[in-house]
Amino acid sequence: DAKTTQPPSMDCAEGRAANLPCNHSTISGNEYVYWYRQIHSQGPQYIIHGLKNNETNEMASLIITEDRKSSTLILPHATLRDTAVYYCIVRVLGNAGNMLTFGGGTRLMVKP
Amino acid sequence: NAGVTQTPKFQVLKTGQSMTLQCAQDMNHEYMSWYRQDPGMGLRLIHYSVGAGITDQGEVPNGYNVSRSTTEDFPLRLLSAAPSQTSVYFCASSGIGTVTGNPTGELFFGEGSRLTVL
Numbered sequence: 001d002a003k004t005t006q007p008p009s010m011d012c013a014e015g016r017a018a019n020l021p022c023n024h025s026t027i028s029g030n031e032y033v034y035w036y037r038q039i040h041s042q043g044p045q046y047i048i049h050g051l052k053n054n055e056t057n058e059m060a061s062l063i064i065t066e067d068r069k070s071s072t073l074i075l076p077h078a079t080l081r082d083t084a085v086y087y088c089i090v091r092v093l094g095n096a097g098n099m100l101t102f103g104g105g106t107r108l109m110v111k112p
Numbered sequence: 113n114a115g116v117t118q119t120p121k122f123q124v125l126k127t128g129q130s131m132t133l134q135c136a137q138d139m140n141h142e143y144m145s146w147y148r149q150d151p152g153m154g155l156r157l158i159h160y161s162v163g164a165g166i167t168d169q170g171e172v173p174n175g176y177n178v179s180r181s182t183t184e185d186f187p188l189r190l191l192s193a194a195p196s197q198t199s200v201y202f203c204a205s206s207g208i209g210t211v212t213g214n215p216t217g218e219l220f221f222g223e224g225s226r227l228t229v230l
Contacts, residue, residue, distance in 0.1 A: 034217055
């Protein structure tokens with residue numbers, strides 16, 4: 001699976017959009033981009049995933065660049081409860097022999 | 113719907129003791145896995161299973177055993193606990209996409225088991 005690079009930490013004002021970047025310059029054509037988050041010491045929570053098209057769900061939007069070498073997770077109206085570590089993961093869908101590999105992630109601090 | 117249930121939530125062991133961390137899921141998921149998370153670190157895969165009777169090693173398997181006799185349960189055994197195994201352990205499961213027939217990649221995690229080895 002391709003390696004990802006994320007900034008170690010970011011701040012965001014409550015109510016504003018949080019834009020979390022992820023670099024995956026070695027991504028291959030059949031690898032998906034996944035985002036998870038971990039609030040405090042709870043188990044990680046799935047947010048969203050995509051292949052090449054932008055995706056949106058009730059939690060967030062995922063913007064993938066045309067060359068697929070980077071992506072951005074957007075939380076449109078961040079709240080204090082969105083303070084968490086956000087993980088960007090790249091993997092081949094259907095690769096049962098390789099479960100998700102979590103890196104260091106980005107620690108997002110939403111401030112009042 | 114309970115999702116993924118881990119027991120115990122907290123455990124203190126002495127070096128050399130053995131124990132089993134329990135994990136059960138009620139979503140009929142084929143894929144289950146165990147991760148450990150050390151303070152300030154990301155999650156590292158210990159063992160995983162793609163179905164009943166099938167298990168394989170992850171990134172950090174040494175000192176741990178697993179078995180998968182049923183779809184629902186995936187226990188993690190520490191054979192002889194060491195202080196280096198002090199960590200938070202997470203169990204996760206995922207299903208198969210109804211369209212693709214492949215794993216969805218959407219993992220459901222338990223709340224974690226916090227283990228301290230003295």
